[in-house]
Structure formats: C-alpha cells, structure tokens
C-alpha cells in the first residue's frame with residue numbers, strides 16, 4: 120500500500136516544512152487538495168502556492184483538483200511542476216480534452232469520482248488513465264467518516280480493468296486511518312490518502328508504518 124498524506128491537514132503556515140516532515144516520515148506521495156469554493160464548499164490554494172512548496176520533497180506530488188473547470192488551470196499546474204493530476208468526472212470541463220491536455224504536458228492523469236457517482240462513469244476513459252481516485256467521503260473537508268460502501272466501486276473498476284487488460288492504480292481518499300485502511304486494502308486499493316490520521320498523529324513515521332502494516 121502506498122500512503123499519500125493529504126496536506127489539507129497540515130499547518131498551512133509552514134507548508135514546506137510539513138512536506139519535509141512527511142517525506143522523512145516515509146510518505147510515498149504528497150497529496151495536495153486544490154479547492155475553488157465552487158466545485159466544493161471550501162477554498163485551499165492554487166498553482167502559485169503549489170509552486171513554492173514543490174521543491175520541499177523529491178517524492179511524487181499528487182494534485183487533486185476539486186475545481187469546476189480544471190482544463191483552464193492545467194498549464195499553471197504543469198508549469199508549477201505537477202507530477203500527477205487527478206480531476207473530477209463531475210466537473211464542467213470536457214473530460215477527454217482535459218485528459219489529453221494533462222498527458223500532453225507529460226503528467227500522469229487520473230479521474231476522481233464522488234460518493235454519488237457510479238464506478239461506470241470512468242469506464243469510457245480507463246484506457247487513457249494512470250489512476251482512478253474513489254472518494255470515500257464527500258470532497259471538501261478533512262476529518263470526515265470513511266464510507267465503506269464506496270469500496271464495491273474499487274472492485275468494479277479493478278474487474279473492468281482486468282477484463283480489458285488495463286493496468287492502473289486505484290486510490291481511495293477520505294476517512295482512512297487505522298480503523299479503516301484494512302478494508303480499503305482488501306478491496307484492492309493501491310494508494311491511500313490520509314490526512315488526519317497522519318498529520319494529527321504524535322509520530323507521523325509510526326502512523327505511516329502502522330497504516331502499511333495493517334494492510335498485510
């Protein structure tokens with residue numbers, strides 16, 4: 120299991136050193152939640168802030184765009200050094216064009232589905248994706264309860280990929296911690312985002328180790 124700490128739970132007054140702290144704690148990826156106050160009822164940061172914190176770790180940065188029109192901002196994030204961009208299938212941008220735009224900038228691409236969106240919504244795009252992110256909470260805020268009833272979507276996406284010979288990573292985001300990660304692992308999740316569980320732990324390194332151990 121790969122663990123991607125969500126910076127949404129960090130101390131934003133020292134985001135760079137929080138990223139360094141997660142790097143040293145053994146984070147596999149850094150997960151950055153970009154919210155526009157329109158697609159979700161919360162606002163975080165955009166590409167200018169992202170650009171200033173990108174140098175604080177060599178690990179892959181996973182940019183989760185919770186914004187209404189992701190296509191409009193792909194170049195900004197690409198110029199700011201994004202490794203991976205995921206955007207919501209429920210957004211207003213043309214999906215295929217946005218996927219191609221991200222790929223054309225040499226960036227890995229993923230689609231995200233909200234809790235009310237069925238797994239089938241991403242099926243038409245699977246052959247062009249590097250990852251699919253299944254939300255296990257309503258996007259917008261950290262610290263919410265894990266929705267275990269989203270896990271059958273992980274199984275359905277995996278089954279569809281296997282049937283079509285497609286290899287991609289499946290990521291889960293929201294409410295993942297010691298009490299829930301084993302269920303995600305059993306469903307076949309490859310990458311778990313964890314905000315509260317890692318940032319609010321006394322010892323982030325131990326928290327990440329425990330999360331990984333619970334998947335075996």
Ligand code: DX5
Pocket residue numbers: 125127128150152183256257258259260261262263292293294295312313314315316
């Ligand atoms: C929610 C974000 C998540 C969130 C996860 O909209 O996409 O990445 O920060 O936080 P926890 O792990 O606290 O649920």
Ligand code: ZN
Pocket residue numbers: 125150151152183292312
């Ligand atoms: Zn996220």
